[in-house]
Amino acid sequence: MSADIIEALKRNPVANILRQIEQNTRSEKTAVLYESRKERGANKVQVKIRALVYAITDIDNEKQEFTANLSVRARWKEPLLQGLTSKSDIDWDDQWNPRIELENAVSIRNFDKKYEISYFHTDLGDNIPHVCLTMNISATFKEMFELDEFPLDYQALNIWLISEWSYSELDLVKDDEYMDRLAVNTFTESKEWFLYPQLIGEPVGEEEEIDEVSGSTSQYPLYTITAQVKRIHQFYMWNHVLYMFMIFLVGLSTFSIPVADVGLRISGALLVLLCALIYRLYMRPMLPVIAYWTALDKYNMSIMLCHILILLEHSVVGGVANTGSMPSVTSVDLACLGGIVAVMVTIHCYFLAFMIQTLNKRDKFLQEEATNFEELNATIKKNHETRTNPRKRFYEPPPLTEPQPPLGHPGVPYSLNKYYISPNGQSSASPRPTPRPTYPPSPRLQRDISFTRNTMQRSSDRGAQPILRASSPLRAAGYDHMNPVEKTHEAKITVPTSVMQAVQSRSRSHSRSRGRSRSRIGNNRVAAESSYASD
Known part of the structure; x- marks a missing residue:
């Protein structure tokens, strides 16, 4: 102890000591003063949060704690840094930051x-x-x-992020372009817990915020990162419930002792009761230490009450039998045995129904959370692709308000190939197939088309029409072979029978002329090959 402290103790044992300690522990650095965005000339900002949890370990039921290794990324638009591109030009100590801290952290490594x-x-x-x-x-x-509902429970492992700025300064929201990730393969508590892959990050609204969190009239933004785990209940079912039930069955064996032997009956029931108590004390370190009863505690207490009922039955019925005032003691003893068994069956039926209902409710809730997480990730993935793909980011095709021309029409641009317009003019979500490239018709086909149209205008015959072949010149001219009506917007012209006969005869003549020309070419080729062989 220094001489200054000894001298201070002599003068004033309390005030001087506190003043001396304050001077010794005072830092040479001045206190840091944070400037708000309003003081810097900026507006309120949205801080987007993304979380990556690498590992969750050491889930302690007794202390109700867990350990996590994670990375949190906060992203916000900063107009105060507009124009700066080099990181070396920025002094981050002098810049505004969201001042995010861990609200429920016990120890930070x-x-x-x-x-x-x-x-x-x-x-x-x-x-x-x-x-x-x-x-x-x-x-x-x-x-x-x-x-x-222990051991049929599930837990939400929450990590609370809080900003030291109030709601007037910023809002903590979820990042809508990047997905939260949770590493399941690094989970070390898989023997007792099952870790779900969803990682839920969401802000806590001002109306939902707890008053005790802020500790003042101002409210501060909160953001929760939640991982969900469910307890593997089979361990407790086989190693606790089953053993307690077997001990109770051993307690029922004391009814085989004669009713008159009261001392042996009571000693046997006490021995079984002590065995149940000892086993419960042995399993106590594996159970949570809390101030209220869990589902397993209620089951254990019901088993203990049944043991106490057996002990009371042996004492009362045995004492009455020794006095001889009850002639049918054996019948009463059997009736008590049946009543205790009925109570035990009722307890186990209730516990079984409770277990089935709780497990179904738990699994349904966690499955809904997993489905919502997958849908959210799909939306975030779509936003990210829109952001990273320049074509999707900077170009959006105009909405279709009017029915487009049919497929293959020269007025259909290839940029609209992904839209499909049904014959009734309604658009469909499924993409339309890309049309084949169209080529101009040959001169012979052009002559056929002009001949057909000129003949139609001169003819006045209106008769039944046969089905045209897909390779018909009329099909190339714009007619439908299933409905011989020209698809023009001026008039609907029916193809006459005489025109059909003329077109078909002209097509047959063209086919014969093409066959004769091919045969002449083949004959010339054979003659040339034979002359070459003779030489």
Whole structure:
């Protein structure tokens, strides 16, 4: 002890000592004063949170704690840094930061922070950069477990993030472009717990926030990162419930002792009761220490009450039998045995129904949470692809308000091939097939088309029409072979019979002329080969 402290003790044992300790522990650095965004000339900002949980270990039922290693990334738009591209030009100690802390951390082993600036997330026509704050965390967190349904329970392992700024400064929201991730293969508590792959991150609204969290009139943004685990209840069913039931069955064996031998009956019932108590004390370290009863505690207490009923029955019925005032003691003893068995059967039926209902409710809830998580990830993945794909990001096709021309029409641009318009003019979500490239008709086909149209205009015959072949010149001219009506917007012209006969005869003549020309070419080729062989 220094001489200054001894002298202070002599003068004033309390005030001077406290003043001396304050001077010795005072830091030379001045206190850090944080400037709000309003003081810096900026508006309220949205801070987007993304979480990556690498490992969850040491889930303690007694202390109600768990350990987690995770990385949290906070991202926000910062107009104060607009125009800066080099990280070396920025002093992050002088810049605004969201001041995010861990609300329910018991002990923190690592809490590293790293700042980055990025223009990748800027919107179209917006040159405002984004600041990314990455926090690597390794800590032990406190969580109030809900153990009313133990060992059929499930737990939400929450990590609470809180900002030291109020709601007037910022909002903590979920990042809608990047998915939260949870590493399941590094889970070390798989013997007792089953870890679900979903990691739920969501902000706590102002109306949902607990008053005790802030401790003042101002409310502060909260964000929860939740991992869900369910307890593997088979261990407790086989090693606790089954053993307690077997001990009770041993207690029923004391009814085989004659009713007159009261001392032997009572000693046997006491021995079985002590065995049940000893086994419960042996299993006590594996059970949570809480101030209320769990489902397993209620089952154990019902078993103990049945043991006490057996002991009371032996005492009362045996005492009455020794006095000789009850002639049918054996019948009364059997009736008591039947009543105790009925009570035990009722207890186990209730417990079995409770177990089935609780397990179904638990699995249904967790399955719904997994489905919601998958749907959310699908939406986030779509947003991320839209952000990273320049074609999807900067070009959006106009909506279709009017029916488009049919497939193959020269007025259909290839940029609209992914839309499908049904014959009744309604658009469909399924993409339309890409049309084949169309080529101009040959000169012979053009002559056929002009001949057909000129003949139709001169003819006045209107008769029944046969089905046209797909290779018919009329089909190429724009007619449907299943409905011989020209698809024009001026008039509907029916194809006459005489025109059909003329077209078919002209097609047969063309086929014969093509066959004769091919035969002449073949004959010339054979003659040339024979002359070459003779030479």
